[in-house]
Amino acid sequence: MYPNELFLGLHAYELCLMLGMIAALFLADKMAVKAGFSIPLQRQLVISAVLAIGCGLFGAALFQAFYNYLETGTFDLQSGLTFYGGLLVGAGVFLFSWFVLTKPLKLYDEAKKQFPCLANIAAVLIPMAHGFGRLGCLLDGCCYGRVTDAWYGVPHYDVCVGDVCYPKVKVVPIQLFEAVFLFALAGVLLWLYLRATKRGEGWRQTPLLPVYMIAYGVWRFAIEFCRADARGKTIVPFLTPSQLIAILLVIGGIVYLTAWYFTRKRGKITETGAIANGSENDNE
Secondary structure: OOOOEEEOOEEHHHHHHHHHHHHHHHHHHHHHHHOOOOHHHHHHHHHHHHHHHHHHHHHHHHHHHHHHHHHHOOOOOOOOOOHHHHHHHHHHHHHHHHHOOOOOOOOHHHHHHOHHHHHHHHHHHHHHHHHHHHHHHHHHHOOOOOOOOOOEEEEEEEEEEOOEEEEEEEEEOHHHHHHHHHHHHHHHHHHHHHHHHHHOOHHHOOOHHHHHHHHHHHHHHHHHHHOOOOOOOOOOOOOOHHHHHHHHHHHHHHHHHHHHHHHHHHHHHHHHHHHHHHHHHHHO
8 A cells, every 4th residue: 555665664654654643642741731630640641642552553554454355355454554543443542541540540530530631632633643644645655646545636527539538637646735734723723722721711612622523524525525546445335434434523523512512501500500509508
């Protein structure tokens, strides 16, 4: 999938993706300090993230091999990496470490309290790391201008012989456009995060993770719709792997926002009732 090997079996895609994850890990620690995480919880954050990255790389290879198996019938763990496959596995490992391994360390209560803030941090850092991966894929797959997964073909039906028209494929670096979009999205989310942190809004802030999920899901589906190269199949025959992920991201973001809205609304009602009860007790 990524033909330009650099050294020790590594390619530009893997190197850029690892660079993005290291940068994300560094920023996560800085943002956790700013958010007021205790030192033991900061240490747990780094440990959990390192475990998640290690397992996530294996998960990325596993998911790509599964996609290729559906299309070709051949299962090969060296066929490439799938970012969201690695993200799912890495997120599972991270959540296990965050909510299970913190119990014997007596950090569970703080970890649970800080989880909404942690989700906002993740919303900023996931598109940033993904943007590095897109740049790596661009460098790895299109150094010679070939139509690959990195350079998508956009068809222009301007070559006709009689009544039959053939698509003349114009090659454009949409991976570059996607990297720019991801970095811009990460910048906007970081601005929203810092703005809310400065104001001290806490849990009242609109969660950033579903904002990222919906924004990127819509963008990704549109990109996949415009692609002209042949794509693999999924368990849903009429969707490509990326289209399926895009739809799941949008649905997950909407569910997340809906659950947050009703939770916040219920919290407001409870808070109003508590204030009213307090006023009655004062009158007594």
